[in-house]
Amino acid sequence: RKEVEQDPGPFNVPEGATVAFNCTYSNSASQSFFWYRQDCRKEPKLLMSVYSSGNEDGRFTAQLNRASQYISLLIRDSKLSDSATYLCVVNRGSYIPTFGRGTSLIVHP
Amino acid sequence: NAGVTQTPKFQVLKTGQSMTLQCAQDMNHNSMYWYRQDPGMGLRLIYYSASEGTTDKGEVPNGYNVSRLNKREFSLRLESAAPSQTSVYFCASSEEAGVYGYTFGSGTRLTVV
Numbered sequence: 001r002k003e004v005e006q007d008p009g010p011f012n013v014p015e016g017a018t019v020a021f022n023c024t025y026s027n028s029a030s031q032s033f034f035w036y037r038q039d040c041r042k043e044p045k046l047l048m049s050v051y052s053s054g055n056e057d058g059r060f061t062a063q064l065n066r067a068s069q070y071i072s073l074l075i076r077d078s079k080l081s082d083s084a085t086y087l088c089v090v091n092r093g094s095y096i097p098t099f100g101r102g103t104s105l106i107v108h109p
Numbered sequence: 110n111a112g113v114t115q116t117p118k119f120q121v122l123k124t125g126q127s128m129t130l131q132c133a134q135d136m137n138h139n140s141m142y143w144y145r146q147d148p149g150m151g152l153r154l155i156y157y158s159a160s161e162g163t164t165d166k167g168e169v170p171n172g173y174n175v176s177r178l179n180k181r182e183f184s185l186r187l188e189s190a191a192p193s194q195t196s197v198y199f200c201a202s203s204e205e206a207g208v209y210g211y212t213f214g215s216g217t218r219l220t221v222v
Binding site for chain 1: 152154199208210212213214215216
C-alpha cells in the first residue's frame with residue numbers, strides 16, 4: 001500500500017456543485033496534514049492545514065479521521081477557478097513530508 | 110516579498126552536460142528541499158537540508174548533488190545529465206514543516222536530449 005493515496009480523478013463537476021476528495025495514509029504515526037493546490041504548470045501552493053478538530057476556510061473544509069487514516073477536502077459552491085490538482089501532504093514529524101499524487105478537479109460552466 | 114526564487118526557469122541540456130539549479134529564499138527558513146515532478150509520479154524528494162550545514166538524501170538522490178551554501182541558498186547539481194532527468198524541478202523551504210507547510214519556488218523545466 002502506498003504511504004499516501006489519492007484518487008487521481010478527474011472529478012468533473014458543474015459550477016455551484018459540492019465536491020469532496022479523500023486522501024488515505026498508511027502510517028498511523030503521521031502527525032500533521034495539509035492540502036495543497038497546484039494549477040497547470042505552476043508550483044504547489046498551500047491551501048490549508050488539517051487539524052484534528054477540522055478546519056474551515058470559506059468554501060473549503062478539511063477534516064481528519066485518524067481512526068480510518070484519511071483526510072478529506074470538501075469544496076462547496078464550486079467555481080471555475082477551483083479547477084486544479086489538489087495534493088495532500090502527510091508529515092510524520094520529521095523533515096520529510098510525503099505527497100500524494102494529486103486529485104484533478106475540473107469545474108465546468 | 111520574493112519568497113522562494115529558482116533559476117533558471119527553463120533549460121535544455123545535452124546528455125552528459127552538467128548544470129546547477131539555483132534556489133534562494135528570503136523568509137529566514139531553516140529547512141530547504143529539492144523535488145522533481147513527473148507526470149503520474151507526483152512530487153518526489155531528491156535532497157533536503159534540515160538546517161544550514163546539513164544535507165540528506167531523499168527518495169531519488171542518484172545523479173544529483175546539493176550544496177547548502179548558506180541559510181538562504183540551496184543548489185542542486187546534475188553532474189552528467191541523462192534523459193531520465195528530464196523533469197520539472199521545484200525547490201521549497203519551510204520554517205517548521207510539520208506546522209507551517211512548505212513554500213515552493215516556481216520551478217525549473219529541464220529537458221535533457
